[in-house]
Amino acid sequence: MSRRAKAPSSPADVPRGVASFRGPVAELAKVRKTVNGTTILNDVSLGVHAGEVVLIRGASGSGKSSALRLLAGIDTPDSGTVRLLGEDLSETAPRARARLIRDRVGIGFQDPLLDNALPVIENLYGLARVNGHFSEHRRADRERLAWLAETLRVSHKLHGLTAVLSGGEKLRLALGRALMARPEVLLLDEPTHMVDSPGKKALYESLTQIVASESVTVIIVSHDDEARAFAQREIVFDQGRASSS
Numbered sequence: 532m533s534r535r536a537k538a539p540s541s542p543a544d545v546p547r548g549v550a551s552f553r554g555p556v557a558e559l560a561k562v563r564k565t566v567n568g569t570t571i572l573n574d575v576s577l578g579v580h581a582g583e584v585v586l587i588r589g590a591s592g593s594g595k596s597s598a599l600r601l602l603a604g605i606d607t608p609d610s611g612t613v614r615l616l617g618e619d620l621s622e623t624a625p626r627a628r629a630r631l632i633r634d635r636v637g638i639g640f641q642d643p644l645l646d647n648a649l650p651v652i653e654n655l656y657g658l659a660r661v662n663g664h665f666s667e668h669r670r671a672d673r674e675r676l677a678w679l680a681e682t683l684r685v686s687h688k689l690h691g692l693t694a695v696l697s698g699g700e701k702l703r704l705a706l707g708r709a710l711m712a713r714p715e716v717l718l719l720d721e722p723t724h725m726v727d728s729p730g731k732k733a734l735y736e737s738l739t740q741i742v743a744s745e746s747v748t749v750i751i752v753s754h755d756d757e758a759r760a761f762a763q764r765e766i767v768f769d770q771g772r773a774s775s776s
């Protein structure tokens with residue numbers, strides 16, 4: 532997309548592995564999932580290519596979060612295939628699957644699950660540090676942290692307590708945490724849940740800026756009008772079935 536070519540790069544934007552295989556970076560092929568006798572995903576197929584920003588939308592209960600959980604490796608289908616970054620998740624050993632998701636995928640779901648007792652900055656880098664993707668001794672990592680905090684408009688709050696952040700600030704902080712390790716794929720499920728209109732606008736402005744300067748593939752589930760403007764393409768879920776629009 533042309534908007535990407537014009538945007539400044541984030542600090543230390545490192546080469547990614549996405550060029551090493553062809554085809555979608557995230558894919559569901561003929562996926563079926565039944566829970567307690569009810570089919571919640573019925574022969575769902577979808578594919579998202581590197582660098583795409585795709586919105587998944589549809590009525591409540593249509594299967595959007597269930598599909599995203601499969602792509603995040605949190606859940607498994609009854610039949611069909613889930614492929615992520617060239618790997619068939621059902622063929623990948625649990626440890627390797629966990630490593631793939633941890634190292635190359637950013638996940639932001641409805642509830643940000645932040646540690647309210649910690650300073651904001653520690654929620655931002657903590658997970659990445661545990662996973663070996665952030666060190667305060669690496670200049671590139673410090674610069675990335677500062678750039679994300681600035682872009683997500685939480686830089687003036689970094690040394691304050693997480694508990695006092697507003698709902699919108701907490702969601703932007705959770706988004707920063709998901710992006711800290713330079714993921715190739717970002718999976719977001721209703722990232723503006725319970726946020727007012729200015730809060731939504733702020734989050735999508737930040738996301739647009741980040742996506743414009745990084746080669747990250749985004750799959751976002753949302754009911755927001757702002758998300759429709761942000762995405763390049765939509766996949767609509769309807770009673771456990773998916774169709775591109």
Ligand SMILES: Nc1ncnc2c1ncn2[C@@H]1O[C@H](COP(=O)(O)OP(=O)(O)OP(=O)(O)O)[C@@H](O)[C@H]1O
Pocket residue numbers: 566567571589590591592593594595596597598768
């Ligand atoms: N683990 C589960 N056990 C029982 N039912 C489930 C489970 N997971 C999902 N469902 C059901 O599957 C259907 C699809 O759920 P899902 O959370 O994917 O919907 P959604 O499209 O994300 O809806 P919303 O917009 O409300 O978040 C719902 O009817 C839900 O109750």
Ligand SMILES: [Mg+2]
Pocket residue numbers: 595596597720
């Ligand atoms: Mg949902």
